[in-house]
Every structure is written in structure tokens, then in C-alpha cells.
Amino acid sequence: MTDHYELTMLQAALQSGAAHRTCVFEVFTRSLPAGRRYGVLAGTGRFLEGLQNFKFSERELNFLAERKVVNEETIEYLRNFKFTGNIYGYAEGEIFFPHSPVLQIEGTFAEAVILETYLLSILNYDSAVASAASRMSIAAGTRPCLEMGSRRAHEEAAVAAARAAVIAGFTSTSNLEAGLRYGLHTIGTSAHAFTLLHDTEEDAFRAQLDSLGLDTTLLVDTYDVEKAVRLAVELAGDQLGAVRLDSGDLVAQAMWVRELLDSLGNQKTKITVTSDLDEYAIASLAAAPVDSYGVGTKLVTGSGAPTSSMVYKIVARENSEGVMEPVAKASKNKSSVGGRKNAVRRINDSGVATAELIGVDVTAPADSNDRELLVDFVINGELQPGFTGAEGVRAASTRHAQSIRELPRNASRLSAGEPVIPSEFIVKEQTN
Amino acid sequence: MTDHYELTMLQAALQSGAAHRTCVFEVFTRSLPAGRRYGVLAGTGRFLEGLQNFKFSERELNFLAERKVVNEETIEYLRNFKFTGNIYGYAEGEIFFPHSPVLQIEGTFAEAVILETYLLSILNYDSAVASAASRMSIAAGTRPCLEMGSRRAHEEAAVAAARAAVIAGFTSTSNLEAGLRYGLHTIGTSAHAFTLLHDTEEDAFRAQLDSLGLDTTLLVDTYDVEKAVRLAVELAGDQLGAVRLDSGDLVAQAMWVRELLDSLGNQKTKITVTSDLDEYAIASLAAAPVDSYGVGTKLVTGSGAPTSSMVYKIVARENSEGVMEPVAKASKNKSSVGGRKNAVRRINDSGVATAELIGVDVTAPADSNDRELLVDFVINGELQPGFTGAEGVRAASTRHAQSIRELPRNASRLSAGEPVIPSEFIVKEQTN
Known part of the structure; x- marks a missing residue:
């Protein structure tokens, strides 16, 4: 080297x-x-x-x-x-x-x-x-930032990025190797592929809830967000951990998904968002009812x-x-x-x-x-x-x-x- | 991973x-x-x-x-x-x-x-x-592009970057590990630190010529470019391999350095430039008398x-x-x-x-x-x-x-x- x-x-x-x-x-x-x-x-x-x-x-x-x-x-x-x-x-x-x-x-x-x-x-x-992560952490205020950028960086750089993100305020990472090497907290539940693997969204949600428990995070934007949120609550009840939004207008979506969850009795179910976030997008979500931010590409590439x-x-x-x-x-x-x-x-x-x-x-x-x-x-x-x-x-x-x-x-x-x-x-x- | x-x-x-x-x-x-x-x-x-x-x-x-x-x-x-x-x-x-x-x-x-x-x-x-390297190679035409960006990327990403650059038209890399793993041609001679290490520029040039031979590349912009070029020719004669420019207005500098070298009888001595190049800078040097381009930061970060x-x-x-x-x-x-x-x-x-x-x-x-x-x-x-x-x-x-x-x-x-x-x-x- x-x-x-x-x-x-x-x-x-x-x-x-x-x-x-x-x-x-x-x-x-x-x-x-x-x-x-x-x-x-x-x-x-x-x-x-x-x-x-x-x-x-x-x-x-x-x-x-x-x-x-x-x-x-x-x-x-x-x-x-x-x-x-x-x-x-x-x-x-x-x-x-x-x-x-x-x-x-x-x-x-x-x-x-x-x-x-x-x-x-x-x-x-x-x-x-770390310099990018610090700005994102500050923009997120007290809401946790989760590092999910491994796939957008060289495979070893990804491990270093997870480590640097946690140094600069992120709470956890999707990168298991970084968890192993540096004792970082790791997180993750499922991707669109898991929903698409099953014959129906209901089969997929059931499989995930059965295996990972009611407090898991269900990804609700594979087909129709509203139907998916209703289905998730129907299957998991008020113990559902969180729903994840990965596309669309996150501010507007977070607003009505929060209202929908509340109206269904799921005040404790959290909302996590993960679509192309950077420090500016995080700041623009400050007033939206979001509980955590998953950050990928912009983190591991230093946000510009x-x-x-x-x-x-x-x-x-x-x-x-x-x-x-x-x-x-x-x-x-x-x-x-x-x-x-x-x-x-x-x-x-x-x-x-x-x-x-x-x-x-x-x-x-x-x-x-x-x-x-x-x-x-x-x-x-x-x-x-x-x-x-x-x-x-x-x-x-x-x-x-x-x-x-x-x-x-x-x-x-x-x-x-x-x-x-x-x-x-x-x-x-x-x-x- | x-x-x-x-x-x-x-x-x-x-x-x-x-x-x-x-x-x-x-x-x-x-x-x-x-x-x-x-x-x-x-x-x-x-x-x-x-x-x-x-x-x-x-x-x-x-x-x-x-x-x-x-x-x-x-x-x-x-x-x-x-x-x-x-x-x-x-x-x-x-x-x-x-x-x-x-x-x-x-x-x-x-x-x-x-x-x-x-x-x-x-x-x-x-x-x-590779996508950035390809644009740079095309901009360089028949002049060789040399990969020198290791220090601006994660240490393992640097090896991958050297490999990708050579796939997309670069002729060689400064990264020795990439040379070892993938059989790439490696290049390099000296940095400003080597000149500064010695009591005088003359001591440094002599040491390099003694050890690496007359066909080495001397870095001529540590103090005063004109003095350094004259000194280089005085010490190495017309067999001097190349001079390297790493700062300043490269187009103008390449022009008068070429004239100076020619006037001193060093028509065969080449000029290589290495200062913050990207595909646009390389294109802008097309009409300048430059023989090769050393590319670093912009290459390993995908040029934007x-x-x-x-x-x-x-x-x-x-x-x-x-x-x-x-x-x-x-x-x-x-x-x-x-x-x-x-x-x-x-x-x-x-x-x-x-x-x-x-x-x-x-x-x-x-x-x-x-x-x-x-x-x-x-x-x-x-x-x-x-x-x-x-x-x-x-x-x-x-x-x-x-x-x-x-x-x-x-x-x-x-x-x-x-x-x-x-x-x-x-x-x-x-x-x-």
C-alpha cells in the first residue's frame, strides 16, 4: 500500500x-x-x-x-x-x-x-x-441517523465509512463487518426483494413478522403505501415496530402515514425514511413526523x-x-x-x-x-x-x-x- | 461484507x-x-x-x-x-x-x-x-495517462481504482499493490519531500540521478522552475528522461519549459504534468507540449x-x-x-x-x-x-x-x- x-x-x-x-x-x-x-x-x-x-x-x-x-x-x-x-x-x-x-x-x-x-x-x-456524517447528525437533531451506504462504496471503504459515521454521531450501521471489527450496533430488516419473493405482500409481511417478531420494520412502498400500512397493522397490531418509506415525496408521505398509523391505533409504531438522504433532505424533514433516517450514498461519498x-x-x-x-x-x-x-x-x-x-x-x-x-x-x-x-x-x-x-x-x-x-x-x- | x-x-x-x-x-x-x-x-x-x-x-x-x-x-x-x-x-x-x-x-x-x-x-x-478514466483517456488522445490517486481514496479502494483505470485506458499506476495483484505497470520517481530533505536542490537532483539513472523524471517546481530545469540539464545532460510540473499554470509553463529544454539541447526530455487534473484540464492541455498526464484525486473519486x-x-x-x-x-x-x-x-x-x-x-x-x-x-x-x-x-x-x-x-x-x-x-x- x-x-x-x-x-x-x-x-x-x-x-x-x-x-x-x-x-x-x-x-x-x-x-x-x-x-x-x-x-x-x-x-x-x-x-x-x-x-x-x-x-x-x-x-x-x-x-x-x-x-x-x-x-x-x-x-x-x-x-x-x-x-x-x-x-x-x-x-x-x-x-x-x-x-x-x-x-x-x-x-x-x-x-x-x-x-x-x-x-x-x-x-x-x-x-x-465523518465530516459529512457530522453535518447530517446535526441536521437530524435528536433523531437517530443510521448508516446504510455500504453498497455505494468500495467493499472495504464501506467498513471504514460505517466506523467514521458512528464517530461523527450516527447510532448504527447496516454493515455487519463494521459491527464485528469495531463493536458497532448493526441494524436491518428487509428489502423490496423480500416482498417480491413472495406471491403476495401479505405472505411476505407474515413471513417477516413470524420470523423477526412484531417489533420489526416493514417496508411499505413495494406496491401501494396505504394498502401496505393497513395490511401491516392488520397483521401485527399495535405492537408493530416501524414502517419504512424508501421512495416518493417523503415529507408528505410521512405526514399522512403518521395520521393513518395513529388513526389505526398505532401511535407507537415508528416511521423510518431511507431514500437518497443527505444533510439538506434531513433538514427538510425536521418538521415531518419521522423517527429515524437511513443514509446511504451521500454519506459514503462525503456528500459532495x-x-x-x-x-x-x-x-x-x-x-x-x-x-x-x-x-x-x-x-x-x-x-x-x-x-x-x-x-x-x-x-x-x-x-x-x-x-x-x-x-x-x-x-x-x-x-x-x-x-x-x-x-x-x-x-x-x-x-x-x-x-x-x-x-x-x-x-x-x-x-x-x-x-x-x-x-x-x-x-x-x-x-x-x-x-x-x-x-x-x-x-x-x-x-x- | x-x-x-x-x-x-x-x-x-x-x-x-x-x-x-x-x-x-x-x-x-x-x-x-x-x-x-x-x-x-x-x-x-x-x-x-x-x-x-x-x-x-x-x-x-x-x-x-x-x-x-x-x-x-x-x-x-x-x-x-x-x-x-x-x-x-x-x-x-x-x-x-x-x-x-x-x-x-x-x-x-x-x-x-x-x-x-x-x-x-x-x-x-x-x-x-472506469467511467471517469475512460473520458480522461479519450481527452488525452495518444498521450499516456498515469494513475496516481491512491492517497485520495480508501487504501483498498485505491488498488481497485488503479485496476479500473488501466481497464479504461490508463497505461500505468503509482500503486505497487495493484501492480502486484493485477500485473499492472507501476511508475514513480520522487516528491517534493525528497528535494526538501537535502540541503540543496542540487544535492537532491544529484542523489536521484546517481541512484535512479539519467532517464529519471526530476520534479522541478519545489523552488523556482526555471532554475531547476537549468540545473537538471546541467547535471543530467541531454539524456535526462523527463521533468515533472505539479503546480501553477500548466499550459503556459509547459510551453516555456519545452522551449527552455529545447534551447538547452534536451529535445528528447519529456514533460509530465500532475496537478489536480481531470478530463477537462487534460483536454485544455491538448495543444500544450505535454508528454503524459498524472491523474489523482479526480480519477479515484469518479470525477464528480x-x-x-x-x-x-x-x-x-x-x-x-x-x-x-x-x-x-x-x-x-x-x-x-x-x-x-x-x-x-x-x-x-x-x-x-x-x-x-x-x-x-x-x-x-x-x-x-x-x-x-x-x-x-x-x-x-x-x-x-x-x-x-x-x-x-x-x-x-x-x-x-x-x-x-x-x-x-x-x-x-x-x-x-x-x-x-x-x-x-x-x-x-x-x-x-
Whole structure:
């Protein structure tokens, strides 16, 4: 899971000797997707899990040798690869803004450079999903959002998407593998295929109620919604769990289905909707009598922003005398700020965030309310506890909820706008 | 890699007995992404590879039991699961249109229903990438397109994206894992980090040339492009392979860099560009002296259409008397056409495609030039040869190139428009 050029750079740097220079690389984004007011970091736990197994197998090394991707010296280095440096960054689930140093890798050039593709793949995708999920969760208010997008994303991305969605406020997922790997709550009952499989809708509803119980969710829009709702109540009585609407004008439909259910004595039967929802559709359903939202395509594709444009840049390295120096490229539309960053979220006396302070080769000043944002993930190659597996997801979900509460009220606006707080660089004073 | 509801449907259908009815499910899309003139099918080979290992491990079965996702009878069914039905579909790399039956699964409801999420995940993502890649390849004309988007997609999606890109005309990828799995050609030399690692640009260029040879590609926009090009030629002479531009106004830059290289005697040194390209940017560079395009973000996110909106619908099944019947739901904005499809691409005497004929429970009429589109992939559970691994990718790439040549000229227009040929249903005549 590395790009070809990481290994050719490694080869050239091993030959020049520069491969062993200590470096600091940082992950950040130059801007948020157009109109977004904040981003949500996700994927750190998956990266840390993967880093424990980031090794090159003999099959892979043979491929590199046969294809002459790199020379024997480089292959020997990869055979013994183990990351021994330090990793710091924003806690998973944390909000981020342009230039927030969400991950820092400190190690030799050799060990830092070959992580680039792997870690960016994870953070870029997972954060795109979490950032969309957070807006949807906010739009849904207290109603639960259910992740159902697996079929619209690569099969492994689907598992990561479910995880990211739960970090950013979703309550459950349809993806069983995500349930298994990360301890997520999974949900699901039936699709149109189940109704169509049976000779009649009544046969299908009976089969489902017999097998899954009266509190199941019946899908009522295969043929005629009104007939299906009446049939569902006739068969299940007032204990029917929920009905699901997956097509048509959801607002109008939810209104009259609610009235119909109530008139039949099914005040406790819930309504769940699942048709092409995004944060705007969810917001437009706020006044409709809907109990939960199933979200698919728009969630797993980041609701218009399917990747997070995070980049991985070298910001400091030892020079030939062994002294650490800031470095940055000067390309026209892609310039970077050199030097190791740290970061503080400025919090005012009302507990509201007012700025993202990013110190460059200097500690960002902090008042008593302010929050330090960098966490120790890996020290001298040793993973610190609490960031991976189901435990990591729970912690990230809690972190996300806390960070959201701290943002100014504007953060929850869905209309396009600037980042809800500014990112401010704090630079060391020059002494001439 | 299944959705929770597939297994609850299985449980209810096992209990009602309907699980063992023979069914036909089909994969199709109701429409192409807005403005697209054709789609490219990709992922079939990956699905067929995965189907060979589509089993439920004891760890997974324990999870289903502990979480009470399904009952013991269902778990027992899953423990012994093996697909024994038939799979037909469009050859991988084939062009598709709205309602093209790109994959058909024939088997019991039980064995067909649990494949839904897995196969849609694969086809939806891979086809999104291939469809974008095809437009980019056409825009690039005879210049090679290189896939470099791994970092902007989930780490496993990145491998699938590289594979889909090569099927749709890309010549190579930066993703080494994709090279290993599918025999793809991989490429890469160095990033800005390599230049910044060294004390000077000269040190960096020297290190790269020493290690990778004079025919390497030097990245010349870390500091000052003109100085870097002059330095590169000074160090490598006229054997320098290529220079890479990754920022700024690429058209203008390519022009003067080409002139500079020529004036220095480096007529053979190539120029490759890699900055945020999509099919439109590639088209706008057609007149610029560029030799190859490195494409990243826009490729792996489907250039505005990150998924293909393919659905998996039951279209026919046995009734309680064992007779096959067409079935379809009647939902308001999501109706389907029941009945098993077949498909023919109508080709006129000039060899140009004029229509996608989709027969519904009837063979679509074919003239001598017309092309039957359905291929046998799996018969009675047995995978037919030639569709998987590196062999499958090569065949798909060839199929794609042939199908593209057959399309009307309008297919290559990048401006928004209707599908380049219409999809026409051929329905059995009703006998009353």
C-alpha cells in the first residue's frame, strides 16, 4: 500500500545517506471543501492499527526485486522495516480547520516517507465521511441517523465509512463487518426483494413478522403505501415496530402515514425514511413526523466532498550538520509553511471556540480555557493505549460530540460559508 | 461484507420456505451520472475473485450468534454457504447505458440475496472510476495517462481504482499493490519531500540521478522552475528522461519549459504534468507540449460521480407452484421492469453502435452486425476461465478499447448530454 515513488525516493536517499536524517512530516489540509464550516478528523485509529502490521512480505519483496522497482539495498531495508519514531496528532473525532496539523510523524526520512500513501488514504477517506456524517447528525437533531451506504462504496471503504459515521454521531450501521471489527450496533430488516419473493405482500409481511417478531420494520412502498400500512397493522397490531418509506415525496408521505398509523391505533409504531438522504433532505424533514433516517450514498461519498484533500508534507529535517531546520516548498499555488506545528483551540469564557492557533516552531499561547490539540499516539515506535479497536471508536465518538458542543452556533448552518473559526499562525519573532 | 438485512431476510425466507425459490436478480442503473454519455463497467473480475472466497468464518458466525443478528438455522445455512447458481453479465470493460443488465445472478433466493452488498460495492465503485478514466483517456488522445490517486481514496479502494483505470485506458499506476495483484505497470520517481530533505536542490537532483539513472523524471517546481530545469540539464545532460510540473499554470509553463529544454539541447526530455487534473484540464492541455498526464484525486473519486448508482433487483422468481414469474416493484420514483433481460448492441453497416436493445423475457432481435452482450461467468457455481486476475484485466482493457471504437463520435464529447445511444426495451407481445 505504498506508491512506487516512495520506494524510489527511499533508494536514492539510502544511497545519498540522507535517508537517516531525522524529519518531521505533517498532515494538514489547505482548505475545507467549498462552503464547509469545519472538518472532522477520522481514520487515526485505523492508521495506528495498520501501522502495527506495516511490514513487507517476501511475496511483496520478490515483486519489487523482479520488477526492479528498487535495488537490493532498499529491499533489505524494507525486509527489516519497523517504525521506531513518534506520532502525534489531533484526537480522532476532533474538529479540524485549514492548516490544523492533524497528524505529525517524527522519524528518519526512510521510515516517515513510506507511510505517506497509506496514512493519507485512510485519513482522506475516513475524514470525508465523518465530516459529512457530522453535518447530517446535526441536521437530524435528536433523531437517530443510521448508516446504510455500504453498497455505494468500495467493499472495504464501506467498513471504514460505517466506523467514521458512528464517530461523527450516527447510532448504527447496516454493515455487519463494521459491527464485528469495531463493536458497532448493526441494524436491518428487509428489502423490496423480500416482498417480491413472495406471491403476495401479505405472505411476505407474515413471513417477516413470524420470523423477526412484531417489533420489526416493514417496508411499505413495494406496491401501494396505504394498502401496505393497513395490511401491516392488520397483521401485527399495535405492537408493530416501524414502517419504512424508501421512495416518493417523503415529507408528505410521512405526514399522512403518521395520521393513518395513529388513526389505526398505532401511535407507537415508528416511521423510518431511507431514500437518497443527505444533510439538506434531513433538514427538510425536521418538521415531518419521522423517527429515524437511513443514509446511504451521500454519506459514503462525503456528500459532495468524497476526499479531504489532506496532504503529507515534510516541514523540518536535520541538515548535513545534524541541526533541525524548517523546510517548505515555494510552488506557486501549493506553498506550505515550514517548521513543526503545535495547536491550541482558543476557547472564550463562555466555553465557545474562537480560533485555531497554530504555533510554528513555537508553542501556541494558551489561556486557561484553551485546549491543547496534539495527543501522543506513538512514542519511540510504541503505540500508546486507547486509540484503536472498539475502544478507539468510542473515545473518538465522545471527543467528536464534545468538540461540536464547543463550536459557535454558526457551525451547524448548512448553507455555504467560511470556516466557523479562523486558523491563525503564531510565528517565532525574528531576531536579526 | 453483507448488510444486516440480507441475513434477516434470509432467516425469514428460510422460515417461510421461500428461501429456496429460484430467482433472477439483475444489476443495472436507472440513469448515468448527470451529463455523461456512457458508462464503463468494471469490477466484475474482482467480484468473481471474491465469490470464490465468499464464506462465513467461525469468528463471523459467532458474532452473528452473540449479537442475535439471526437464528441458529440461518447460521447453519451460512456455515455451509457456497454459491451454486449461474452468473451472466456484460464483459468487464464493456460500455453500458441506463437499464443495461450488466450482471445477472440466477440461483435460490438464499444464495442470491446475500451477495447484494458485496457485488454492488465492487461494481459501483470500480465502474465509477472506469467511467471517469475512460473520458480522461479519450481527452488525452495518444498521450499516456498515469494513475496516481491512491492517497485520495480508501487504501483498498485505491488498488481497485488503479485496476479500473488501466481497464479504461490508463497505461500505468503509482500503486505497487495493484501492480502486484493485477500485473499492472507501476511508475514513480520522487516528491517534493525528497528535494526538501537535502540541503540543496542540487544535492537532491544529484542523489536521484546517481541512484535512479539519467532517464529519471526530476520534479522541478519545489523552488523556482526555471532554475531547476537549468540545473537538471546541467547535471543530467541531454539524456535526462523527463521533468515533472505539479503546480501553477500548466499550459503556459509547459510551453516555456519545452522551449527552455529545447534551447538547452534536451529535445528528447519529456514533460509530465500532475496537478489536480481531470478530463477537462487534460483536454485544455491538448495543444500544450505535454508528454503524459498524472491523474489523482479526480480519477479515484469518479470525477464528480464517485459511485455508479447501480442497484440489484429481483426481476423473476418461482411462484408457489414452481413457475417462474416476472416481478417488479411499483414505487413512485423507483419503479423497475420485471422479467429477465438480455441485451444486444445494435451496430449499423458502418460499424457504429446505434442502440442498446434490452429484451424482456424475450431474445432481443439481432442483425448480423449486432453484438450479443451477455457472457457466461459462472455456470452451476463453476467459474468460467479468463475473467479474473491479470488475465481478466488485460481482457477487460481490450474489450473497453473495442467498445469505445464502436461508439458514435459524440461519445467523446465532454460537454453534458444524453447517453450517446438510446436504451430500448423489447417486450414480448401480449396475447389476450
